[in-house]
Amino acid sequence: MENLSHVDEKEQPTGDFLSANVHRRSFLKYAGAGAAGIALIAAGCKKDRSVRGVYLGDGDTAILNYAYALEQLEAAFYTQVVASPYSGISAMESSYFADIRDHEIAHREFFKAALGSSAITSLEVDFSSINFSSRDSVLATAKAFEDLGVSAYNGAGWLIKNVDYLAIAGKIVSVEARHAALIRDLISPGSFAGSDVVNQSTGLDISRSPTQVLAIAGTYIKTPINTDGLPTY
Amino acid sequence: MNLLNIIDEIEKVDPEFHERINPRRAAIKNITSFGSKVALSALPFAMGTLFKKAYGQTSSSVTDVLNFALTLEYLEAEFYTQGTNSVRTATFTTQGQNAAALGALQQITKDENNHVAFLKSVLGSAAVAKPNFDFTAKGTFPTVFTNYDTFLAVAQVFEDTGVRAYKGQAGNLLGNQVVLTAALNIHSVEARHASHLRQMRRARTMPALKPWITGANDTGIGAAVNGTYAGEDNVVQAGVDITKLSGVSGMLSVNAATEAFDEPLTKAQILAIVTPFFA
Numbered sequence: 001m002e003n004l005s006h007v008d009e010k011e012q013p014t015g016d017f018l019s020a021n022v023h024r025r026s027f028l029k030y031a032g033a034g035a036a037g038i039a040l041i042a043a044g045c046k047k048d049r050s051v052r053g054v055y056l057g058d059g060d061t062a063i064l065n066y067a068y069a070l071e072q073l074e075a076a077f078y079t080q081v082v083a084s085p086y087s088g089i090s091a092m093e094s095s096y097f098a099d100i101r102d103h104e105i106a107h108r109e110f111f112k113a114a115l116g117s118s119a120i121t122s123l124e125v126d127f128s129s130i131n132f133s134s135r136d137s138v139l140a141t142a143k144a145f146e147d148l149g150v151s152a153y154n155g156a157g158w159l160i161k162n163v164d165y166l167a168i169a170g171k172i173v174s175v176e177a178r179h180a181a182l183i184r185d186l187i188s189p190g191s192f193a194g195s196d197v198v199n200q201s202t203g204l205d206i207s208r209s210p211t212q213v214l215a216i217a218g219t220y221i222k223t224p225i226n227t228d229g230l231p232t233y
Numbered sequence: 234m235n236l237l238n239i240i241d242e243i244e245k246v247d248p249e250f251h252e253r254i255n256p257r258r259a260a261i262k263n264i265t266s267f268g269s270k271v272a273l274s275a276l277p278f279a280m281g282t283l284f285k286k287a288y289g290q291t292s293s294s295v296t297d298v299l300n301f302a303l304t305l306e307y308l309e310a311e312f313y314t315q316g317t318n319s320v321r322t323a324t325f326t327t328q329g330q331n332a333a334a335l336g337a338l339q340q341i342t343k344d345e346n347n348h349v350a351f352l353k354s355v356l357g358s359a360a361v362a363k364p365n366f367d368f369t370a371k372g373t374f375p376t377v378f379t380n381y382d383t384f385l386a387v388a389q390v391f392e393d394t395g396v397r398a399y400k401g402q403a404g405n406l407l408g409n410q411v412v413l414t415a416a417l418n419i420h421s422v423e424a425r426h427a428s429h430l431r432q433m434r435r436a437r438t439m440p441a442l443k444p445w446i447t448g449a450n451d452t453g454i455g456a457a458v459n460g461t462y463a464g465e466d467n468v469v470q471a472g473v474d475i476t477k478l479s480g481v482s483g484m485l486s487v488n489a490a491t492e493a494f495d496e497p498l499t500k501a502q503i504l505a506i507v508t509p510f511f512a
Contacts, residue, residue, distance in 0.1 A: 079481065082481075096443075096444075099443065099445070099489070099492065101481070102480055102481070102485060102486065102489035102492075102493070103445070103489060103492055103493040104493075105478075105479075105480055105481065105485065105489075106475050106478065106480075106485050106489055106490060106493035106494075107493060109475075109478035109479060109485070110470055110471075110473055110475060110478065110493075113473045113478065114470075114471050114472075114473055150421045153417070153421075154414065154417040154418055154421055155414070157403065157413050157414060157417045158406075158408055158409060158410040158413045158414055160407075160408075161407075161408065163404045163407050164471060166403055166404060166407060167400075167403065167404060167497065168470060168471055170399075170400040170403045170417070170420070170495075170497065171400065171470065171494040171495050171496065171497070172493075172494060173417065173420070173421055173424075174396045174400065174420060174421060174423075174424035174495040175424075175445055175492070175493055175494065175495055176421075177420075177421040177422075177424035177425050177428070178424050178425070178427065178428040178444045178445045178495075179428075179444075179445075180425065180428075181424070181425035181426075181428035181429050181444065182428050182432065182444045185428075185429060185432060189333055190333055190336050190337050190340065190429075192337070192340075192425045192426070192428060192429040193340055193341070193344055193422060193425045193426065193429075198344060198422055198425070199347075200343070200347070201347060202347050202348075202350075202351045203343070203344040203345070203346075203347030203348045203351060203419065203422055204347075204351065204415060204418035204419060204422065205417075205418040205419070205421040205422045205425075206418070207414055207417065207418055233410075
């Protein structure tokens with residue numbers, strides 16, 4: 001075991017990757033170091049789920065947990081925005097942020113309740129790149145999160161097999177779009193359907209695959225997520 | 234209808250389209266000869282057959298959804314096109330419409346006309362014709378094009394109705410990467426519009442109106458538009474009572490529970506709402 005510990009300090013040899021002890025040790029080290037971004041582990045052995053990040057499940061469960069993860073991120077963000085408002089925040093902005101925070105918490109808690117024992121744990125977020133005392137930073141992040149959320153639900157819709165789950169996604173995505181339009185208007189009045197999100201030839205909004213969304217969201221999620229069972233394209 | 238373009242478009246969003254329709258692969262690969270053997274008028278049917286093979290939906294159900302959507306987009310596009318013409322703009326300007334407001338309405342006008350063009354290009358010869366409209370809704374809104382606030386009110390109702398209409402059709406497109414994704418991509422744009430129009434009305438005459446729907450009919454317009462907001466006060470989602478879930482302090486409020494989830498309407502409910510607007 002001394003040798004194994006020693007190996008663990010070094011670059012992980014491919015042959016040792018299947019060794020559970022070494023693997024777990026390695027993971028803990030990375031977790032302790034707070035590996036930057038989300039660990040999107042695409043390939044590998046599902047038996048190692050526990051040591052390779054929070055497993056989302058597969059099929060519709062994975063998609064619901066994927067949505068739950070995004071809602072956790074949004075809810076945590078707005079909770080902090082409201083708890084430590086940027087200087088010079090207007091009464092109207094405070095009121096809007098409190099509303100949006102409650103909507104995102106409603107989404108988060110709904111998924112948690114609906115998923116029951118299949119729900120993933122609470123994810124640790126990384127907001128170190130956000131300056132919560134700056135209006136520009138908060139609004140830019142809010143815009144990024146809301147437009148990302150819209151594209152995520154739009155892009156995952158067809159992957160959902162259960163019509164009732166699809167209905168839920170539809171009920172949520174339009175509220176995210178309402179948020180997105182408001183945030184964009186707070187940044188630049190009239191930009192609610194700007195050319196960076198709405199195609200100016202077709203009038204269609206953006207959609208993104210789960211893989212694309214998680215690559216972007218990963219900047220803000222510390223907890224490694226195992227997406228082995230998540231449908232994507 | 235340019236079938237080749239559509240296949241290209243499908244492949245952009247559905248790289249596995251060919252695999253999905255494997256039995257028809259040869260036909261697709263030899264699309265030129267395929268096209269020459271099939272009368273142009275039969276192409277929508279051929280497309281429908283492909284969709285059925287690919288996604289298990291009948292051509293008629295997908296075409297019905299798209300034509301239903303097109304009808305609503307015709308309504309919105311014509312409404313905004315008329316509402317932003319020079320005569321109406323001159324009228325509304327005297328009532329406080331500024332450049333930013335006109336710019337926003339022009340953006341919405343553009344989006345809605347783009348939706349019409351997009352849906353028509355997908356439907357080809359199967360597309361329904363544009364109906365004639367009566368934007369007063371048989372006299373319910375006699376000042377729709379002479380009173381700016383009435384115009385904005387009707388606009389908001391159209392957008393909120395559109396959101397609910399697309400939402401209600403999603404289930405009919407289950408698993409259909411091409412059509413469901415396109416419908417969702419239009420659906421969220423309607424919601425963006427609704428949010429902005431609600432902000433416009435809030436700034437003018439409705440200080441309590443929010444970008445999201447609070448309870449049922451929160452428009453201040455009256456019972457004439459109750460149908461558009463019927464059921465928006467629902468607080469139970471998939472068996473989960475949202476008001477029984479924890480918020481920041483205590484349970485989530487009823488308002489938050491209704492705002493956080495937009496509700497669908499059936500095709501029949503939508504048609505009942507918009508029929509008065511057809512001449």
